[in-house]
Amino acid sequence: MKRLSHYRRHKAVAPLLLVIALFAIGTTFNVASASMKQSPSAFARSTQIDEGKQIFLKGCSTCHGLNLEGSAIAPSLIGVGAASVDFQVGTGRMPVADMSTQISRKDPVYNEEEVAALAAYVASLAPGPAIPTDAQLNYERDGSTAEGGELFRNNCAMCHNFAGQGGALTQGKYAPTLMGVEPKHIYEALVTGPQSMPVFSDKTLTPEEKLSVIKWIKAAEAEPNLGGATMGRVGPVTEGLLVWILGLGILIAVAVWLTTRAR
C-alpha cells in the first residue's frame, strides 16, 4: 500500500488510469451487449410483438422509456392501445421531428408492417383501444353523409372548420386539415384524442356515428368546386383578398385605359 502511494504522483498515473477506466467500460459494455445477444430464448421468437419491441427500443425508447413509462418530454404509453400507436406512427407524427408547438403530420418513417408490429407490442403490455378492422370501417355501407355532416358541424367544425380544412387553436397550435386522411386514422383519432383533440368515446359518438362522420369527410374531400375556384374553403378572408386584387384591380386597369388620351 505504501509503495502504491509512493507512485501516486507519478506522471504516468493519469494516462494509465484513463486507459484502465476506458478498458473497464468497454469490457462491461461488451459483456452486457453480448449477454443480450446470448439470450435468444427470450427474444428470438419471430413474433410481431417481438419485432415491435425491437423497433420500439431503437426508435422510441429514448423518449418513451424502455418500459413505455414515459419521461419528462414524452408521455407514458401504457394503456394507450394499438389505435393510438397506429394513428401517431401511421400518420408520421411519431417519431417526432419538431416538438416546438405541435407535432405535425409528415411522411411515415415506418412501413405498414413495422407500424403494426409497434402497435402490437404496445398493446401487448396493457389493454387500450384497438385498431378498427376493415369490417368495422365500412363507412360506405354503415354511414350516412347527411347525418355525418350534422355530427361534424356539432362536434368537429369548431376546430377543423366547416369543410374540414383545419383551423387555428391557441398559442400556435392548430387543428389539422382532414383532407387526405385515411378513414382508419380518422377513426383512431376520434377514439384516442391525440394532442389537443378530445376523445370521442362510443358513448359520445357511437361507432355508426363515427362512420357517418368519416363518410361526410370523404364526401367533403370529393366535393366538386360547384361555384368555381374556392380559394381554400376558408371563408370570406380570401374572397375579400380576391375582390381587391382581381376585381378592383382589373377595373382600375380598365379605368386607367379608358382615361388615357389617344395619342
Add this chain to the structure above:
Amino acid sequence: MTTVEKRLGAAANFVDERLGAAGWMKKSLNKVFPDHWTFMFGEICMYSFVILLLSGTFLTLWFDPSQRDVIYEGVYEPLKGIKMSAAYASTLDISFEVRGGLLMRQIHHWAANIFMAAIVAHLLRVFFTGAFRKPREFNWILGIVLLTLGLVEGLLGYSLPDDLLSGTGLRITSAIVQAIPVVGTYISFFLFGGAFPGVGFLPRIFTIHILLLPGLFLAVITIHVMLVWYQKHTQFPGPGRTEKNVVGHPILPVYMAKAGGFFFIVFGVTAFLSAVASINPIWLYGPYTPGQISAGSQPDWYMGWLDGLVRMAPPLETHAFGHTVSWNILIPALIVPGIVFTGMAFYPFIESWITGDKREHHLLDRPRNVPNRTALGVMSITFVLISLINGGNDIFATQFDLSINQIMWFSRISIFILPPIAFVVTKRLCLSLQRADRDLVLHGMETGRLVRMPSGEFAEVHEPISPQKRFILTSHEQAPALELPATDARGVRRPGALKNKLRIRLSKAHAVAVPKVSAQDLKEIEHH
C-alpha cells in the same frame, strides 16, 4: 335634309312641345366632365349598384325569407333529410335547382364586394385630393351615409341565407346590440322578436334588405350624383384649369360612350369573377343552429376590421346597479366605429376650421401638397388594416404558421403605435416629395448624360421640364398658418383661449411645407 333627319326632327319636336326638354337637354348634354382614372371609382359604385338591383331582383323571385323549419329534399346529397330553415333551403334551391341561380347569387355577392371596395377607393380619392372641401361638404357626408348604409346592407344580405356562417354573424350582431348599456337587451329582443335567434328576424331583415335600404340607396345616390352634376366635378390642377372652369369632355359623345362602355366592363368583370370564383358557398357551411360554429368564421372584408377590433379587445366588464356593461364589446364595436364615422363625416368642417379657409375649391390638391391631411389618411388606413388583419387572425395563423395569440398581441400594441408612426412617416414623405418637386422645377430633369467640362470637371446635364409640368408643380397655393392674436385691437383677451391655442397649433402643423418655387426664384435661376 334626309328623310331620316326629318323623321328624327319631327320626333324630337313632338317630345319638346310636350315636355319642353330641349333647353335642359341642350344645357346638360354640353356638360363637361374632367378625365382622370381616379374619377371612375364612383362610377364603379353606381354600376355595381345597378348590377346589385338586377341580380337581387332575380334572387327575390325564388328566395323564401322564412325561419320555418323544413326538411331538405333537394338535390344536394350531403344535406338531404337535414332540418333547416326555409330561407336556407330556398337558397340551396337557388344555387342548385334554379337555372343560372348559382351564377346570379355569385354575381350578387361579388358585385356587393366590388361595390364596397369601390366605395372605399372612391372615398380615399376624394379624401386625399381634398375634393370634400367647400362647397362639397354635404356630398362628402352623403358619401359617408352611403358607406354606412353599404356596411349594413352587406351584413343583412349575407345574413339572409341563414347558413352557419351568417347565423354566427347574427349572433355577434345580437351580442353587440346587447352591449348597449341599459337598453341593449330590450333592443335585441325587439329586433329578433324574442331571445336569439328568435323567429321573426329573417323576414324583417329581408324587407329592410330588399325594400327600405335599396330605396334609401337610390334616393341618396340620386342626390349624390345630382350634386356632382350641379356643383360640377372637381379637376386636377393643370394649365388652363381654374377654380372657375371645368376642362374635359362633354357628355356627348365621348364621355357617354366611355361611361356606357364602362358599365358593361364592370358587369363583365363581375360576371367573370362569378363564373370562375366561388363566393359564400353556403351549402358547405350547413344550416344555422345556435349550437354550432365553424373555425375561421369571418365576416365579409368590409366588416372584418370591426370584427378585428372586437377580437383584440381585452375582457373588460363592469357590474353596477344590476347592469353589466361589456366594455370589451361596447368600445370596439360601437364607440370606436362611432368616433371613426362621426370624425369622417365632420372632417371637412374640422379641416376648414383648422385652416380658416372658407373659400370654394374646385381644383384638387395633390396629396403631397397637404402633408397633414395625407398623413391623417394613411394613419387611418393603417388603423383599419391592423384591425382587418386581426379580424382574420385565425386564417393568418394557420396559413403562415403563426400563433393566434401573437397576432392578437401584435395588433393590440400596434393599433396604438403604428398609426402615429404612419402619420409621421407619411408627413415626412410628403415633404420630401415637395422638396423633389422644388428641385425638379429649379434644376430640371436629370438626363443621365454626363459631360466633361473644359476644366476637367464632370457634370450631369439637366433638362428643363415642360411649362405644363412646371405649372402643375408650382400652381398650388401655400397658405400660411392661422394667426389668432390672443388679444383684440384694444388689448382685451379673446374668449376661448384654449380653443384658439389648439387651433393655432393645428393650423401650424397643417401649414408645414417646403416653400414652392416662386416666379422670382425662376427669374433668378434664368439669370445664372
